[in-house]
Amino acid sequence: EVQVLESGGGLVQPGGSLRLSxxxxxxxxxxxxxxxxxxxxxxxxxxxxxxxxxGGSTYHADSVKGRFTISRDNSKNTLYLQxxxxxxxxxxxxxxxxxxxxxxxxYCDLWGRGTLVTVSS
Amino acid sequence: xxxxxxSPSTLSASVGDRVTITCRASQNINTWLAxxxxxxxxxxxxLIYDASSLESGVPSRFSGRGSGTEFTLTISSLQPDDFATxxxxxxxxxxxxxxGQGTKLEIK
Numbered sequence: 001e002v003q004v005l006e007s008g009g010g011l012v013q014p015g016g017s018l019r020l021s022x023x024x025x026x027x028x029x030x031x032x033x034x035x036x037x038x039x040x041x042x043x044x045x046x047x048x049x050x051x052x053x054x055g056g057s058t059y060h061a062d063s064v065k066g067r068f069t070i071s072r073d074n075s076k077n078t079l080y081l082q083x084x085x086x087x088x089x090x091x092x093x094x095x096x097x098x099x100x101x102x103x104x105x106x107y108c109d110l111w112g113r114g115t116l117v118t119v120s121s
Numbered sequence: 122x123x124x125x126x127x128s129p130s131t132l133s134a135s136v137g138d139r140v141t142i143t144c145r146a147s148q149n150i151n152t153w154l155a156x157x158x159x160x161x162x163x164x165x166x167x168l169i170y171d172a173s174s175l176e177s178g179v180p181s182r183f184s185g186r187g188s189g190t191e192f193t194l195t196i197s198s199l200q201p202d203d204f205a206t207x208x209x210x211x212x213x214x215x216x217x218x219x220x221g222q223g224t225k226l227e228i229k
Contacts, residue, residue: 105213105218106213107155109176111164
């Protein structure tokens with residue numbers, strides 16, 4: 001089955017760190033750019049970070065630049081999001097999504113179920 | 122930066138109605154627009170790409186139109202399963218990944 005599955009969410013204190021993972025199955029993982037999109041409770045969709053299929057190009061939203069780092073291990077079919085210096089406003093469901101191209105900047109045709117990150121003391 | 126403005130923010134309609142949601146771009150984006158449907162507690166699902174191309178498996182009652190700066194998503198005859206929130210998204214505008222604010226489609 002073609003799918004992506006996130007893991008690693010949880011409760012973390014302000015200033016803390018967390019690493020999210022996203023495993024892709026049923027498709028050639030390295031042939032697709034991958035993204036993280038988040039949704040704060042009751043709010044809309046907010047693009048966070050993206051990485052090209054080869055791992056060369058990356059994108060981070062201004063709101064997370066310098067704090068979050070996207071990476072991938074194509075040998076493990078896995079995308080990561082290292083989140084440092086977490087703030088209350090980072091509280092959201094984080095979705096992993098597959099873009100339709102190998103390079104950045106496309107729409108997403110496959111989404112995971114999401115993993116909840118809660119930043120609170 | 123290109124801004125995407127969706128309207129209305131909330132839409133009340135009945136089963137069988139024809140409804141249209143609009144997304145406007147602050148600059149010409151050709152047809153680089155996608156539409157997603159999101160149900161409560163679920164991930165978004167792709168409906169339309171390239172402004173008017175229907176994603177495989179999506180019912181034909183969904184259609185998209187537009188180019189340049191104005192785009193529409195139309196549901197020709199609302200079904201109970203269609204009550205959800207809809208988002209437009211600009212793409213092919215690296216490094217811009219811009220979603221509209223969303224339109225919540227409610228049962229009247």
